[in-house]
Amino acid sequence: MEAYYTDDYVTIYHGDSRVIWPQLERSQLLLTDPPYGIEYNAQAQNLPGSTKRADISGDDDIALARWLCSMLWMVDDAVIFGANCFPGLLPHRGRWVCWDKRTMPAADKMLGSPFEMAWMNKRSGYDRMIRKLHGGVVNADGGKRVHPTQKPSGLFMAIMGEIFPEAETVVDPFMGSGSVLLAAKRENRKAVGIEIEEQYCEAAANRLRQGVLDFAT
Numbered sequence: 219m220e221a222y223y224t225d226d227y228v229t230i231y232h233g234d235s236r237v238i239w240p241q242l243e244r245s246q247l248l249l250t251d252p253p254y255g256i257e258y259n260a261q262a263q264n265l266p267g268s269t270k271r272a273d274i275s276g277d278d279d280i281a282l283a284r285w286l287c288s289m290l291w292m293v294d295d296a297v298i299f300g301a302n303c304f305p306g307l308l309p310h311r312g313r314w315v316c317w318d319k320r321t322m323p324a325a326d327k328m329l330g331s332p333f334e335m336a337w338m339n340k341r342s343g344y345d346r347m348i349r350k351l352h353g354g355v356v357n358a359d360g361g362k363r364v365h366p367t368q369k370p371s372g373l374f375m376a377i378m379g380e381i382f383p384e385a386e387t388v389v390d391p392f393m394g395s396g397s398v399l400l401a402a403k404r405e406n407r408k409a410v411g412i413e414i415e416e417q418y419c420e421a422a423a424n425r426l427r428q429g430v431l432d433f434a435t
């Protein structure tokens with residue numbers, strides 16, 4: 219299989235993760251933000267002042283989330299963002315990470331959700347809170363966003379550093395603009411990313427070449 223991009227830490231594959239991921243070696247940590255199967259409405263997100271949005275490939279079909287939940291044998295630990303959209307597909311109770319993305323505690327009524335949830339395949343321990351400022355859909359990123367649902371790499375750095383300090387290898391089969399990969403590289407972990415849209419493979423490769431962390435880090 220030919221990689222789209224490689225460096226000392228990161229490998230990117232362009233294509234369908236349902237084809238590519240089963241051919242790869244196991245990783246210690248799955249850290250991913252898949253299509254949630256919620257028919258993400260790009261037009262509704264194109265509010266005045268916001269960065270222009272596009273549709274998310276695969277978000278009209280819950281089958282991708284179902285497939286992802288059937289692939290946990292490929293990893294030791296897993297963190298799946300948006301899993302609160304498909305709780306019935308999760309294999310067991312697990313634990314949750316709450317990403318508090320308010321710009322400040324007083325911003326409970328910000329435009330968009332003040333927090334997001336990620337499921338962890340942990341049977342013990344506690345639910346966790348990660349606070350990384352984001353600011354919602356309007357001007358959250360000063361126009362620097364290269365993907366419609368881009369998450370800050372600082373969020374993923376915090377999850378790796380605070381919850382999974384032992385994980386040396388990371389996989390993101392729905393990598394989008396590569397925020398997880400950028401975080402892994404900064405945290406000195408080896409990472410593999412897969413993305414079906416070539417424009418986002420290119421955007422991720424550019425971000426990795428520049429090595430610049432994004433907004434809200």
Ligand SMILES: C[S@@+](CC[C@H](N)C(=O)[O-])C[C@H]1O[C@@H](n2cnc3c(N)ncnc32)[C@H](O)[C@@H]1O
Binds near residue numbers: 282391413
């Ligand atoms: C929610 S976005 C991830 C955004 C990412 N967290 C970021 O910060 O940029 C999910 C991504 O999965 C990609 N995708 C959808 N179906 C896929 C598939 N079958 N294989 C690989 N990637 C896929 C979409 O194109 C989209 O970029």
